[in-house]
Amino acid sequence: MNSLSTLKPLIGLKKTLVITCRECGMQVTDDFSGQVFTHSSLGAMLQRHDYLQQESLEYFVGTKGCTQIIVAGHMHCHVMDTLKKDPFLGRMLQFNLGAYFKNPNVRVLPKTVRDQMLLELNVIDQCKLLLDYPFLRDRMRTNDLHLMGVVMGNRPDQLKPVFYNNILYNTVIALN
Numbered sequence: 086m087n088s089l090s091t092l093k094p095l096i097g098l099k100k101t102l103v104i105t106c107r108e109c110g111m112q113v114t115d116d117f118s119g120q121v122f123t124h125s126s127l128g129a130m131l132q133r134h135d136y137l138q139q140e141s142l143e144y145f146v147g148t149k150g151c152t153q154i155i156v157a158g159h160m161h162c163h164v165m166d167t168l169k170k171d172p173f174l175g176r177m178l179q180f181n182l183g184a185y186f187k188n189p190n191v192r193v194l195p196k197t198v199r200d201q202m203l204l205e206l207n208v209i210d211q212c213k214l215l216l217d218y219p220f221l222r223d224r225m226r227t228n229d230l231h232l233m234g235v236v237m238g239n240r241p242d243q244l245k246p247v248f249y250n251n252i253l254y255n256t257v258i259a260l261n
Contacts, residue, residue: 091237091244095155096121099231102142102151104131104211106159122149131214143220152230154215156248158208159237201236205247208234212248225250 092103104124122145124138131138145151212234215221224230234248247253 092155092157092235095233095235095244095246096153099153100149100151101153101155102145102149104154104156122151131211133214133217139218142215142218146221146224146230154221154230154232156208156211156215156232156234157237158204158235204236208236209248209253212251216251 092101099120101121102124103121104126106125124141124145126132126138146154212232215232216225221230221232225232232248232250233246236245236247237243238245
């Protein structure tokens with residue numbers, strides 16, 4: 086288990102919902118004192134038509150008063166490794182593997198760059214999916230909610246933002 090203290094610089098004093106991978110999940114430490122909540126799903130992937138998940142998100146944003154959502158992906162996730170090996174499974178999930186595998190530029194990239202690209206695409210796809218929910222989109226328009234996507238490496242100093250309120254921060258995505 087990883088600690089959410091890695092995200093502390095991004096969380097600040099805001100009530101935050103962190104969406105993370107169920108299998109590689111993160112635990113909330115005591116230093117957040119009830120200000121941080123986690124929603125875990127396989128590979129940190131959300132499903133568009135999962136109404137229980139949608140109700141859960143509404144609960145955290147509406148009832149708990151979260152003003153920030155962070156989608157956290159991380160390197161060396163064994164769920165991502167499984168998805169890279171099984172495109173059928175990837176197509177079943179809200180995930181952009183089709184474009185990833187069809188793009189000829191991907192084949193010439195070093196493995197570490199391909200893995201980084203895949204991870205960033207997943208985080209960005211999940212952030213875009215969250216923007217499809219009207220109750221989240223409306224709160225973002227009124228500046229009551231901020232949506233952030235980050236990719237974490239092995240060390241705390243390897244925290245890389247890739248998405249903030251519908252703005253992309255990476256350059257690898259241009260290959261897609």
